[in-house]
Amino acid sequence: MTGGAGFIGANFVLDWLASSDEPIVNLDLLTYAGNLETLSSLRDDARHVFVQGDICDRALVDRLLAEHRPRAIVHFAAESHVDRSIHGPGDFVRTNIDGTFTLLEAARGYRATLDAAGQADFRFLHISTDEVYGSLSPSDPAFTETKAYEPNSPYSASKAASDHLVRAWHHTYGLPVLTTNCSNNYGPWQFPEKLIPLMIVNALAGKPLPIYGDGQNVRDWLYVSDHCSAIREVLARGTPGETYNIGGWNEKTNIEIVHALCALLDEMHPRTEGSYSQLITYVTDRPGHDRRYAIDARKIERELGWRPAETFDTGIRKTVQWYLDHPQWIADVHSGAYRAWVATNYSTR
Numbered sequence: 001m002t003g004g005a006g007f008i009g010a011n012f013v014l015d016w017l018a019s020s021d022e023p024i025v026n027l028d029l030l031t032y033a034g035n036l037e038t039l040s041s042l043r044d045d046a047r048h049v050f051v052q053g054d055i056c057d058r059a060l061v062d063r064l065l066a067e068h069r070p071r072a073i074v075h076f077a078a079e080s081h082v083d084r085s086i087h088g089p090g091d092f093v094r095t096n097i098d099g100t101f102t103l104l105e106a107a108r109g110y111r112a113t114l115d116a117a118g119q120a121d122f123r124f125l126h127i128s129t130d131e132v133y134g135s136l137s138p139s140d141p142a143f144t145e146t147k148a149y150e151p152n153s154p155y156s157a158s159k160a161a162s163d164h165l166v167r168a169w170h171h172t173y174g175l176p177v178l179t180t181n182c183s184n185n186y187g188p189w190q191f192p193e194k195l196i197p198l199m200i201v202n203a204l205a206g207k208p209l210p211i212y213g214d215g216q217n218v219r220d221w222l223y224v225s226d227h228c229s230a231i232r233e234v235l236a237r238g239t240p241g242e243t244y245n246i247g248g249w250n251e252k253t254n255i256e257i258v259h260a261l262c263a264l265l266d267e268m269h270p271r272t273e274g275s276y277s278q279l280i281t282y283v284t285d286r287p288g289h290d291r292r293y294a295i296d297a298r299k300i301e302r303e304l305g306w307r308p309a310e311t312f313d314t315g316i317r318k319t320v321q322w323y324l325d326h327p328q329w330i331a332d333v334h335s336g337a338y339r340a341w342v343a344t345n346y347s348t349r
């Protein structure tokens with residue numbers, strides 16, 4: 001897999017190894033978003049082989065494939081934050097497009113060696129986003145897998161480009177690819193630049209809770225372990241060449257999310273100064289901010305029988321509790337100590 005030190009990738013590693021002895025080779029560059037502290041419980045676990053490296057490094061990817069001979073590549077690695085893509089799109093083009101291209105080419109060569117050896121079973125699962133579909137108005141139907149791509153940010157454009165490359169490697173070269181397009185994830189171990197952890201962490205520090213524009217932008221939200229279970233289903237039983245939308249049937253405005261968080265924190269961690277909602281501050285909107293995303297996840301339910309296990313109420317409560325229980329993880333992210341963690345605690349190769 002790639003990107004297994006990031007938020008969703010690390011949750012996937014932990015979920016996978018909780019229920020399977022099949023080992024994982026985890027290739028991750030450890031950018032600011034990669035945090036091996038999240039995988040500290042696997043430090044001495046031989047089933048998890050961590051390799052610090054770049055998905056754009058073809059020689060490294062070729063070597064890992066030849067050495068470990070995996071039955072699948074699950075590709076999470078990406079630059080993933082829309083605001084960062086507005087200020088510095090170059091890294092997004094490089095990792096999300098060039099990196100995916102490098103992996104596809106390496107996978108194509110590797111697959112040929114499997115075919116030659118009579119081992120046909122191989123899959124390339126590409127993890128993508130609902131943001132590739134563009135923005136909806138309030139009355140538009142939710143995104144289905146046949147919705148035309150209309151990406152609006154450098155992030156979503158780079159992910160859309162990578163999705164198109166994956167599709168083309170199937171149609172042109174017969175690579176057994178699968179693509180998943182998922183809505184916003186939340187849950188444990190998420191870097192506090194994304195809406196939900198940012199709000200929790202700021203609230204606990206008594207800092208302002210910045211809301212873009214009028215706070216009425218709508219997103220669908222999925223608890224991260226439900227995303228991981230959907231990925232496992234698609235990997236096991238999805239049809240090569242197909243794409244699957246994954247969502248939680250939880251459309252919420254940003255301001256609804258922040259009010260829900262404040263109410264939970266008021267209950268679970270009250271502060272003497274009064275409700276956390278007093279910290280809400282409206283700030284200038286993000287340029288080109290998409291108004292609404294909504295996912296129609298009926299295909300994966302119909303074809304693979306997947307549905308989320310968590311409701312928004314159960315998932316968000318677990319998430320707040322997790323951040324309340326992990327002050328050291330938050331402190332290490334804020335101080336930057338998590339970046340030194342790899343050198344002192346984890347053997348990489």
Ligand code: NAD
Nearest residue numbers: 003005006007008029030031033034054055077078080185
């Ligand atoms: P993240 O930013 O938390 O983690 C990305 C990981 O990729 C990090 O560990 C980073 O070190 C690694 N990485 C970055 N560039 C690399 C490179 N060149 N080579 C190797 N590793 C590199 O991201 P996330 O939120 O976990 O998202 C994972 C995937 O899921 C992404 O492809 C993203 O587009 C997609 N996705 C995310 C969400 C969401 O809500 N977070 C929703 C839908 C889809």
